[in-house]
Amino acid sequence: xxxxxxQPRDEDGPVFSQPWEAQAFSLVLALYEQGVFxxxxxxxxxxxxxxxxxxxxxxxxxxxxxxxxxxxxxQLSKEKGLSTDIELFxxxxxxxQAYLDTPHGQPVELK
Numbered sequence: 001x002x003x004x005x006x007q008p009r010d011e012d013g014p015v016f017s018q019p020w021e022a023q024a025f026s027l028v029l030a031l032y033e034q035g036v037f038x039x040x041x042x043x044x045x046x047x048x049x050x051x052x053x054x055x056x057x058x059x060x061x062x063x064x065x066x067x068x069x070x071x072x073x074x075q076l077s078k079e080k081g082l083s084t085d086i087e088l089f090x091x092x093x094x095x096x097q098a099y100l101d102t103p104h105g106q107p108v109e110l111k
Contacts, residue, residue, distance in 0.1 A: 008062050019107070021066035028073055037076055045072040 008015050016022040032042060049068040054060055077083040094110055102108045 008065055016066070017063075018066075021069070024066055024070050024073060028069065031073075031076075031082075036080055036082070041076065042072070045076050048072070049075070 008017070014025060016025065028042060031037060032039060046068060049072045050058075050060070053064065053068055058064055074083070074088055077088070078085065095108070098110050099108050
């Protein structure tokens with residue numbers, strides 16, 4: 001696995017500010033290990049998302065890194081036939097509703 005220059009990390013490795021970031025990271029690794037895509041495909045997809053975000057004004061301070069990671073994962077998932085735009089939209093809506101239904105200070109979980 002290659003290291004990514006903008007990935008938030010400390011001396012022990014990648015760091016995550018939210019649980020979903022770690023989950024997205026792990027999902028990419030699992031799909032890579034299963035052979036769904038190779039590392040060059042992943043790096044190209046992630047680089048493309050970061051470049052697009054920068055062109056659209058993202059200052060790239062590190063706090064949006066996993067948003068790019070997630071968009072790259074979604075894009076590869078569609079390209080590889082793992083999901084569709086409709087499925088991704090429906091899942092995002094489920095998470096949005098779970099967030100709205102979760103009391104402040106509690107972890108957001110899908111039921």
